[in-house]
Amino acid sequence: MTRAIILAAGRGSRMGELTAEQPKCFARLHGRRLLDWQLQALRGAGIERLALVRGYRGECFDEPLTYFENPRWQQSNMVRTLLAADAWLSAEACIVSYSDIFYSAATVATLSRVEADLAIAYDPHWHALWSQRFADPLADAESFRLDASGNLATIGERCQSVAEIEGQYMGLLKFTPSGWAQVRELLLQRGDEAIDRLDMTSLLRLMLQAGLPIAVSPVQGPWGEVDAADDLALYHRLFTPEALHA
Template sequence: MTRAIILAAGRGSRMGELTAEQPKCFTRLHDRRLLDWQLTALRAAGINQIAIVRGYSAASFTEPVQYFENPRWAETNMVRTLAEARSWLEADDCIVSYSDIFYSAATVRALAANGDELAISYDPDWLAVWQKRFDDPLADAETFRRHADGRLAEIGARSDSVEAIEGQYMGLLKFTPDAWQRVAALLDERGSTADKLDMTSLLRHGLAAGWRIGTVPVVGPWGEVDSASDLAAYAEVDFSHVAD
């Protein structure tokens, strides 16, 4: 059985007034909250056990799902937020979603079907999206390179060449219980120094430690909302295919 965990503890301060009184995933895009698009895609992919890890503006959430809490959301990063859902991660395969993205059910199904213990989705046509979001795509884009067999080879560094970037990681992952055990061991080893560990840094650590990390190309619409200006970049996205 595959479950899903949405990481929604942070405020998303770069969104400015849009998150002054509500979580980042309540930002509206095409007349629905980002959270609504995520729940639609996950449920259309056949995932009915869904949890949200909340922190900032926690009382705003009223969806009938499982909740985990990160009371230290203001001083910790994404991996510590994920660890609050460790009881699910220890028990079943879990799709893990950032709360500031949208994606399709087809991408969720493809990721869930990947045979690796840890896998991530990515956009091979990332440049078209980044050109809509940034005057200089390389100001935000990070390295992404795969081995010939599809496993991840490099991620998360800066690059001065668009041609050297094979895609962009999109904030959607799959963990099996075995994969989570490796992450949990790392958190135990690092103690409080792991509080600021973000997901990309975790993936880079995994590569250095010899972890096999699968990669799955995005299918259908997707996007990341990191600032208020990002909303305009997705004005022409066909959201009718989110549930496909």
């Protein structure tokens, strides 16, 4: 696998002043932007061709990448941003990354080796991290269950018990051109307004409802998602720069 796409069109308004003048992925963890950690992990996994879908403060990006645009980033959600990269998704297998996460090269490499048209990375040991991010982990965590064959069975529903959750999706996906063609067809059956409202977890649920199998790949090493400034403060305490460079 030689291609990866970072979805970086949204502002991330919950970050407050940290995104007032710059994209969310410019927030810094141990002196480096989230974007820098993502590019390091993707390149470390041997991915040579990198693209980014931009929107909010798109002029801030000057890395030598391939760029796609979501000019309607204010009126749409992440699935519209994903569709902006249709040319790459249709041409070759791609890793797709949220822009507000960090992860290891090993996680990318493991996901890329999954022999499936559609796959996502997840954290089976999610509760340890969520317990430090939230006073009540269930206030943020969503359902994540696997079926008998080890594929994704349910995702994105509210749960009453930790026992209902076998992991948490982490914002890293893999599409082959065949898998993307099925997802694209599913989306084209819906109107533009419905597509604009879709977030990625909702799309994954639609894929399951349509009978599309979604394979899963466990995270390897440190990772985190950044929804608020408090998350960055936590990750500074949890992970050393050396651990993130591994």
